[in-house]
Amino acid sequence: MVQQPNKTARIIEKMPTISKDSVNYFHIGEADAGQRLDNYLAKILKGVPKSHIQRIIRAGEVRINKKRAKPEQRLNPGDQVRIPPVRTARKTAAAPAPAREFDTVFEDDALLVINKPGGVAVHGGSGVSFGVIEQLRRARPEARYLELVHRLDRDTSGLLMIAKKRSALVRLHEALRQDHPKKIYLALGVGPWPADSRHVRLPLLKYTGAQGEKMVRVSEEGQSAHTIFRELQRFSGSLLHSIGLSELSYMEATLKTGRTHQIRVHMQAQQCPIAGDERYGDYTANKRLQKLGLKRMFLHAYRLEIQHPLSNEPLKLQAPLPQELQNLLDILSAPNTP
Secondary structure: OOOOOOOOEEEEOOOOOOOOOOEEEEEOOOOOOOOEHHHHHHHHOOOOOHHHHHHHHHOOOOEEOOEEOOOOOEOOOOOEEEEOOOOOOOOOOOOOOOOOOOOEEEEOOOEEEEEEOOOOOOOOEOOEOOOHHHHHHHHOOOOOOOEEOOOOOOOOEEEEEEEOOHHHHHHHHHHHHOOOOEEEEEEEEEOOOOOOOOEEEOOEEEEEOOOOOEEEEEOOOOEOOEEEEEEEEEEOOHHHHHOOOOOEEEEEEEEOOOOOOHHHHHHHHOOOOEOOOOOOOOHHHHHHHHHHOOOOOOEEEEEEEEEOOOOOOEEEEEOOOOHHHHHHHHHHHOOOOO
């Protein structure tokens, strides 16, 4: 039996305006089913820090069908979610995201896969006004549903999936939880790659850096993480010596798990950090590589193998290396390069 609201509570059927003075009740429909509770609350409690959302859930102030809930609990159609009075940040007027389409690798009525450029965030937040998803929604006002399936770091280019149906998003999230998609990246490492480090299995722990930035480090207290590396080419010679470097390793990295910054931290742990990585890389080497034209992190989501979320058709998708990264490989590969 669904709890009836009291005089200080409000039943809200659609995307609500949150009351900061009274209890709020939400009824979950098909469009919101399948989401984690904390992610659902982050979507509707605009301006509320995620740490505060986690706190009110763990304190039992958020209830699902009158029962205490956990942040990771999945919502079902018909669930009633009780949210206590929460003071949200006052909205300020912001310029709308500019409409933008991106290079399309695959598209049908359920799924869109684009080749994201480096330097573009996937969504707004953390000092970024807008990202890929906001620009796509602006460019496609007729689209009824566009949601990110996963994320890529702002400086990482390559294959990015966007669901065009809720049912597709749910199926793809389930596949990601099972580590089913085969995601292959290309990266350039600074230094020689250890010959015995094909399978890197190092647990990763997320933490907050000194400037409030999201960071990850290897720690036994972290989540299990597994990356398979394959060296494609090693560069050395007079050109690198002229800028104070000895070797670079061109790597293929296949994710077996999908942890935050996984490839970047696993390569750093092998003493072969990604070229151009400002967070986990070698600052001096990055400055020297700028002389060869590298202005960004050399990490690209190159290949994706996954079953279509609705038809189960196998999809094998590929995004070519961006021109600015290919130019660097051409320079490094050219004989007698001045």
